Amino acid sequence: MSSLALSAAEEGGFQPPTISETHLPEIFPWMEPWGEGFGKNMLMVILAVVLIAFLFMWAIRKQALVPSRAQFLAESGYGFARNTLGRDILGEKHFKPWVPLLFTVFFFVLFNNIFGAIPFLQMPTFSHAGPAYAMAAIIWITWVVLGFRLHSVKFVRLMTVPSGVPKWILPLLVPIEFISNFLIRPMTHSLRLMAVMLAGHIIVMLAGSGAEFLITQQEGIANTGLGIVVLLGSIPLYFLELLMMVLQAFIFALLTAIYIQSSIEADAH
Template identity: 55%
Template structure:
C-alpha cells in the first residue's frame, strides 16, 4: 500500500488504486504472455489445501469422529444435503455431489484468500477463472439435459408449456437468450464482480488510511481512524460475501442441473 499512497502524497492529492493494481507481475514470466502469476500459484495451492484436508479428515474414520473427521463430514454433508439433495431431489442428486462439492470448496478457498493477510488476493477477482468454471457448468447442465431428453431438450428449454402459439415468436427468442446466452455470463460475472469490487474497496480503504496518516493536518490524521473503522467493517462484510458467493455459485449450478433433469415437467 505504501507504493500506492506515496505518489498521491507527492502530488498533494489522493490517487486511489485502480483495477490495474490487481494485475501483479508474473512470478515466472515467459514470452509475450503474462507467465506464471500469483493467481495461478494460489489456484494450485487451493487444490493442495482442499485435497490434503479431506484426505486427512477421512483417513482414520471412527464411529465417534474426532474434530477433524467431524469437520470434514459436516462440510461434505452441507453440500450433499443442503444443496444437492434439497435442490436436485432425492432420486438423482448423488451423481452430482462430487461436482457440487468440488465447486463449493474450490471457490470458497480461492475467495477466502482475499481475507488472509499477506496473501490478500481472491483469485476470482480476475474474470478468467470465473469464465472457466461457468463454462464447465454450462456444458454440464446442457449435457445432462440432452442425455435425459435427447435433442428434444432444446425445445423443452426454450418453448414453455401452456403458452399460446401466437406469443411463441416473442417468448422463444427471449428464452433462448436467457437460458443459453445470459445465464452463463451472469453466472460467471456475479462471482467475478463481487470479488473484484470487494477487493478494490479494501485496497482503496488501505491507501486512504495511509494517505491521511501521512498528512500534516491533525484533523486529517484523526479522520484516518474513521476510515479504519469503515475498512474493518467492509473487511468483515467482504469475508461474508466470499462465503456467500461460493454458496450462490454452487446453488445456481444445482438449480441449472435440476432444470435440465426435469425440463419436461417445468
C-alpha cells in the same frame, strides 16, 4: 489511470488504487507470446486444489466412530454439500451422482474467495474475470451435455418453449428464451461472482490506502485522527467482504445445482 488520479499524484495528493493494481506481475512470463504468464492468480488456483485435498484427507485420516473436531468439520462440510446443495435441490432420486461435483464447486470457489481475506495472499482468485468465466463454462457445458444426453435435441425445445404459452407469441418468446438460457446464463453465473469479489476487494484496498495516506502523508492531528477512523471503519468492511466470500460460494454452487436440476427435469413441466 484516470486524468484525475494522475493530477492528484503529480500534486502529491491521494492516488486511489485502480483495477490494474489487482493484476500483479507474472511470476513466470513463459506464456507471453500467446497470452499472460504464470501469475499469482494461477498459483492460488493450484494452492486451493492442494489445500482442499490435504485438509479433507487429513481430517478423515482416522475415520473414528466418535469424530475428532477436524473430522466433524470435514463431515459437516460434506453433509452441507450433500444435503443442502444436493438432496434438497435435485431430489432424493437424482442427487447422489452429483454430490462430488457440488462439493468440489462449493469448496473450490470458497477457498479461492477466502484467499482475499488472508494476509500476504490478499486477492480473491475470482476477482479476475478469467477464472470466473472458466468455472461458469464448466458448469454450462455440464448442463448442456446432460440435457442433450437425457432429452436429445428435444432439450433445446424444452429450454426455449415454455408450456402453456399461446402459439402466436412463440416467434417473439423463443429467441428471448434461447438467448437467456444458452447465452446469458453462463455470463451472469460468472459475472455475479467476479463483480462481487472485485468490488469487495477494491473497497478494502481503497479504505486501506486512504487510511495510510491520511496517517503518513498528511500533517495535522485531525488528518491522523481521520485516518485512524477510516482504518477502524475498514474492519467491518473486511468482515462484510468475508461474509460475501462465503455467500458467493454458496450462491455459485446453489445455481450449479439448480441448472443440473433443470436439465434432469426439463420435461417435467
